[in-house]
Amino acid sequence: MTGFSSRVEAVSISGIREVFEAAGEDAINLGLGQPDFPTPDHAREAAIEAIQSGAVDAYTSNKGTRELREAIAAKHDRDNDLDVDPADIIATSGGSEALHIVLEAHVDAGQEVVFPDPGFVSYDALTHLAGGTPNPVGLREDLTMAPEAVEDAITDDTAAFVVNSPANPTGAVQSPEDMREFARIAEEHDVLCISDEVYEHQVFEGEHRSPAEFDESGNVVVVNACSKAYSMTGWRLGWVTGATDRVERMLRVHQYAQACASAPAQYAAEAALTGPQDPVSEMREAFQERRDILLSGFDEMGLACPTPKGAFYAMPKVPEGWVDEVIDRGVVVVPGDAFGENGAGYARISYATDTETLREAIDIMADATAALN
Numbered sequence: 001m002t003g004f005s006s007r008v009e010a011v012s013i014s015g016i017r018e019v020f021e022a023a024g025e026d027a028i029n030l031g032l033g034q035p036d037f038p039t040p041d042h043a044r045e046a047a048i049e050a051i052q053s054g055a056v057d058a059y060t061s062n063k064g065t066r067e068l069r070e071a072i073a074a075k076h077d078r079d080n081d082l083d084v085d086p087a088d089i090i091a092t093s094g095g096s097e098a099l100h101i102v103l104e105a106h107v108d109a110g111q112e113v114v115f116p117d118p119g120f121v122s123y124d125a126l127t128h129l130a131g132g133t134p135n136p137v138g139l140r141e142d143l144t145m146a147p148e149a150v151e152d153a154i155t156d157d158t159a160a161f162v163v164n165s166p167a168n169p170t171g172a173v174q175s176p177e178d179m180r181e182f183a184r185i186a187e188e189h190d191v192l193c194i195s196d197e198v199y200e201h202q203v204f205e206g207e208h209r210s211p212a213e214f215d216e217s218g219n220v221v222v223v224n225a226c227s228k229a230y231s232m233t234g235w236r237l238g239w240v241t242g243a244t245d246r247v248e249r250m251l252r253v254h255q256y257a258q259a260c261a262s263a264p265a266q267y268a269a270e271a272a273l274t275g276p277q278d279p280v281s282e283m284r285e286a287f288q289e290r291r292d293i294l295l296s297g298f299d300e301m302g303l304a305c306p307t308p309k310g311a312f313y314a315m316p317k318v319p320e321g322w323v324d325e326v327i328d329r330g331v332v333v334v335p336g337d338a339f340g341e342n343g344a345g346y347a348r349i350s351y352a353t354d355t356e357t358l359r360e361a362i363d364i365m366a367d368a369t370a371a372l373n
């Protein structure tokens with residue numbers, strides 16, 4: 001058998017999968033990175049109608065249907081006060097593909113990509129796949145990423161840095177001042193700022209702002225998706241938007257790797273983005289209630305946890321052996337070092353689960369913590 005590319009040999013299957021495989025069948029899973037709500041009915045129905053009418057039997061435009069891109073542009077106007085031209089949007093197979101085409105189009109072999117550590121696992125892997133060199137940066141005590149840390153990490157070889165707010169795995173939300181700084185750094189150092197905003201609607205304290213609002217250089221691209229906002233992870237529909245030249249380059253990758261995002265998902269996403277937004281606020285309220293339950297649980301068991309202000313994850317500091325003890329007792333959590341070296345000594349807990357199950361899991365985590373003391 002022939003060998004494999006050094007790019008693919010540099011990545012491995014996410015550590016999160018390994019944890020799931022290690023867990024028993026009836027374990028409570030607090031490892032999942034997806035909302036536990038149904039996709040809104042109006043989104044499902046739009047896809048069904050599009051399928052029945054035959055509208056989805058053919059490729060769409062490579063960038064996605066005009067109607068979907070207009071809906072995405074209207075969303076940026078409504079939620080981010082951003083004027084986005086529908087021509088400068090590519091609908092992708094989830095936020096994942098959007099991140100992939102951004103990096104493929106902007107990172108040369110040997111160039112560096114700066115991203116948060118702990119941070120979402122794809123940043124490191126997709127940098128390797130693009131032939132680049134990961135340059136992870138540690139976080140502040142509150143688990144936000146300091147603009148100064150990014151600026152210090154930038155070298156002549158840096159192609160891009162990633163901002164993710166609200167963040168996976170930390171739940172941290174960057175301040176508007178930080179976002180303004182990220183836009184400034186992108187301009188002053190002439191590097192690309194990739195803003196991953198897939199959790200933008202899950203903010204409980206503070207507010208979501210995009211570095212794109214402060215961008216005057218065209219050096220910011222925004223990645224977003226319907227996945228977490230509308231509980232549509234299985235539909236695989238995200239997008240990327242940025243300056244026209246950047247979109248044209250990213251389209252070259254998207255065109256050959258994907259042709260177009262799945263057509264039924266495009267119709268569902270258009271309906272989700274243009275229809276009633278109550279499911280978004282209902283989910284946010286539910287996540288906030290669960291976050292509070294979880295935080296008081298950590299408090300009672302004596303685990304310090306920086307207050308997550310968004311997303312649906314918490315990252316408490318945990319004693320040695322805690323993750324294994326908790327998994328052995330039937331609750332799946334993810335060790336912090338699955339998200340980077342600086343995640344060691346933490347665990348990521350997803351609270352995308354109903355309150356009753358969450359309370360049960362808290363009791364088990366409390367017993368595990370006591371057993372280790």
Ligand SMILES: Cc1ncc(COP(=O)(O)O)c(C=O)c1O
Nearest residue numbers: 033094095096120168198225227
């Ligand atoms: C920070 C972050 N960005 C992007 C993604 C990718 O999302 P999608 O399911 O839309 O590909 C995820 C998924 O977990 C994520 O946590």
